[in-house]
Amino acid sequence: MLGLATPRQLAKAGIVGMNRRNVELIAQNNPRHLYPLVDDKLQTKKLAEENGLDTPALIGVVRLTGQIKEVHDFLKPHPQFVIKPARGSGGKGILVISGREGDDYVKPSGSLIGFEAVARHINNTLSGLYSLGGKPDVAMIETMVDFDPIFDRFTFEGVPDIRVIVYKGFPVMAMTRLSTAASDGKANLHQGAVGVGLDIATGKALRAVQNGTPITQHPDTGANLAEINVPHWENLVRLSARCQAASGLGYLGADIVLDKSEGPLVLELNARPGLAIQIANGTGMAGRIDRVEQLIARDNPPEDAVWRANWSMKHLAAI
Amino acid sequence: MTAKLQLRIIVGILLFVGVGLTAFKHLELGFPLLPGTKETVWTAEAHVSFRATGEPVRVTLSLPVNTNNLLVVDHSTAGRGFGFHIEEEGRARKGVWQTRNPSGEYSLYYRARVYRGGLPDLINALDAPASPEKPVFSQAEGESADSILAEAYEFSADNEGLALRLVQSLTAQEPTPAVLALIGENPSRHVRVNAALRLMHSAGIPAERVRGILLEERKNSSRLTDLLAIWNGEGWHVIDFDNAQVGLPELFLPWQFGGDALYEIEGGVDSSIRFSVIADQISGRHAAVTYNTEIGSSLIDFSILSLPVEAQNAFATLLLIPIGALVVVVLRNIVGLRTSGTFMPILIALVFVQTELLTGLVLFLIVVSSGLVIRGYLTSLNLLLVPRIAAVLVVVITLYIALSVIGFRLGISEALSVTFFPMIIISWTIERMSVLVEEEGMKEVFLQGGGSLLTAVIAYLVMTNRYISYWTFEFPELLLVGLAIILVIGQYTGYRLSELRRFEPLARKD
Ligand SMILES: Nc1ncnc2c1ncn2[C@@H]1O[C@H](COP(=O)(O)OP(=O)(O)O)[C@@H](O)[C@H]1O
Ligand SMILES: [Mg+2]
16 A cells, blocks of 8 residues: 555565664674774774685775875786775775776776875875764775676676675575666665675575666666576675674674685675665565574574584575 | 663653653642643732821731632732831731831732642641630620520530531521620621620630631632631631631631731821732743742752743753654654754754744755855865865855845845854765765755755754643653653664565565
C-alpha cells in the first residue's frame, strides 16, 4: 500500500533496520575502544600487516603541509596511486590517479589534473575537510589496486569492491559495488554505484540494484550483471573472516578488492557497515544472524577463521 | 540484558519522579495543568473615614486573618501623612495608623489580596479563654433567658450542642414566646448573636463573636457578617448562624474576633468604616505561585520561579531545547529523517521562535544559498580549512549586514531579525553543505537540507505550542519524563518509518 511495507512484513522478511543495527549489532558487539583501529585507515593498515591480511601497499603518508611540495617528486616512481584521508569515510576525499600525462595526473575518468590540484587535495585532507568533525588528518598514499580484468565489463572505471558483513567471525552476507559514471570511479552505493548481491557460498551474482531499484544491466557498460562470478571466492570469504580475529569487531564490514596479481586485498574495515547490502541481496540478514547465534549457543564452534568461513559458505546461503 | 534492565529501572524512576512531582504540584500546590485556567482572587478593602480633632491621631483597625481555606496577603495601605504598622497580639492582627498634627477629614485604606487555600486555622489556634463574666439581665429578660437556656440544656449533651440548640431557637421561623420576649420580632442578626453570646455567658460557657465578610465566587460583596465562636473545653468552634452549622463557612474572611472593637480612633470624631470586596479572575498559575511563595513552599523556593525575572525568561527558552532534542530524536530514530548536523535544527528552530516562522525560513534560505554560492567560489582559491571557515564567517556577517540594510531600505523591517541566526552555526552549515555538494551532489544537499529545515519547522511548531511551553516552564520536572522517552527511544530496535519504504521491495518478494 502506497509503496510502504508494514513492520510485520519487514520482520518476516528478516530485515535488520537501522535502530536494531545500532542497538543490537553495533553497540553490543563492537567495543568503542576498537573504533580507532578501523576509523583510522593508517591503523587498519598496520593491523592488517601485523596479522598478515593482504592489503594495498602503503606508499607514504603526508602529515604536514610543508611536506606537500615534495610529494610531486616523491610520487615520480608511482604512476598509479590513491590518496585518501586516514579518517575519511563514505568515499570522501579519495583521489584515484590511474596514470600520468607529462606532469599532469590522470583520473580514472580520463580527465587531467595538475599537481596544484593534487596539492590542494592533500592540503584539504590535512586540514580535516574530509574527516569526521573537521579534525586535522593525515593523507595516506597507497598503491592503486590493479583490478582483476574479470570485472572490466561490469564496471565503469574504478575498482569494484566486495563488501562482506562478518558477524562474530562468520561472513554472513556479501555484495559487490560497481562504479558507474555517476559515482566517479568510487564504489559507494549512495553515490550511484551499482550494488550486486553475491551468493555467500559461491560468489555468484544474485541480484543488482542501483539507487535502490533493481537492474539487470550495468547502466554504462550494458553488461549482464547476472553473469558476475567472483573468482578466488573461498579465499575472499576466509580473508573476511580473518578480519574479525584481527580487529576484534563482532559486527564488521570488510571491503575487499580483487587485484589482478595479488588476489583479494582488504581495502578497509568498517565498524558500522550499512544495511543496503540486504537490498542488493534481496533478502534480510536477521535470519543468518540468528542462525549464527544458534550455532554459537549450541555447538561451541571453533574460533578458527577458516572453519567459520567454510561453515558460513556451507550453511548460510540458503537462509 | 542487564543494560536493558537498568534502563527500565532508570526510566521507571524518571517517570515516577517526573509525573509524581507534576501531580504533586497540581494537586497539592494548585498549579493548573492547563494554561489559562482562571481562579478567583479577592481584593478586600476597609475604608475608615473620620474628622480629626487636632490632637495626635491613632487609628487601630482589626485586620483579616487566614483561615483553612483563605490566605490573606497584605497588599497596600493608604493614609497620607500617617505612619502605619501592624501589631500582632496573639490571636488578632491590628493595623495602626498614627499622625501627630492632623487637621480636617481623613480617609484611610487597608487592602489585602485573598487567595484560595490557607494555613492552619488561626481561630482554632487561639488560647483557652477565662470564664466569661455573667451578663446582667433585667428581671423579664432573665426569666426568658432561663427558660431558653433550660430548653437548650435539655436537648443537648455538651457545650457545642447547647450552642447549636440556642442558635436554632434564636433563629427559628416561629420563635417561642421566651425568644420573642428576649429579642423581639424580626431582630437583626447582630441582635441575635448578642443574645446568643449573653445566653452562653450566663451559662458559663466562653463564647465570642466573629465578624467578617462572606466572600463570593465571581461576585463582589461588602457586608460584615457575624458568626458565633464557642469554647467547648478543648478548642474554639465556629457556628454559622444562617444554617446552625459548626465550622467556618468556606469563604468566610474573619476580620474581627471577640469583644475587641473593629476599629478604634483616638483624636478623631464622626468616624465611619466601609468594607468592600472585589472578586477578580486571575490566572490560576499566578495565584498558585503567589500563594506558594507566600507560605514559603520549598518547592517554589528551590525552583526556577524563585529566580529573578530575566533568569526565568532565559530558562523559559532553555527549557524548550530538550523539547527540540526530543523532536530531533523522534524524527531521526523513529521517522528516519536525515538532517545535516544533529542539533543544528534545534538552533534554527530557536531562531524561528524569535523571528517568526516565515521570516525565519526566508532569511535562512537567502543566507545559506548566497553563502553556498560564495563558498563555491572560495573552493577554487585552495584555502586551508580554518581560514576558509573564517572567511565564510566573514561572508556570513557581510550577508547579515547587506540583508539588514537592503531590507530596511525597502521597508522590510523583518530583515533585521537576520541577526538572530547564530553565525558560527550558519557558517558551519554552509561549509558542510558545500562539501556535500562537491562530494555527493545537489540531491543529497536538498535531502539533508530539507530534512534539517523540516525538523526545524516541526521543532518550532512543537516548541511554540501553547501547552508545551506552559508545561515545560511550569513543570520543569517533566524534563525527566522527556529524558525517559529519549532513553526508551535510545533502545528502540524497531523499524524506522523511512525503512518501511526503503525495504519495501524486499517485503514484496515474500
Ligand atoms: N587503493 C585503491 N585503489 C583503487 N581504488 C581505491 C583504492 N582505495 C580506495 N579506492 C576506491 O575508493 C572507494 C572508497 O575507498 P575506501 O577505502 O573504502 O574509503 P571510504 O572509507 O571512504 O569508503 C573504494 O571503493 C574504491 O573504489
Ligand atoms: Mg568504503
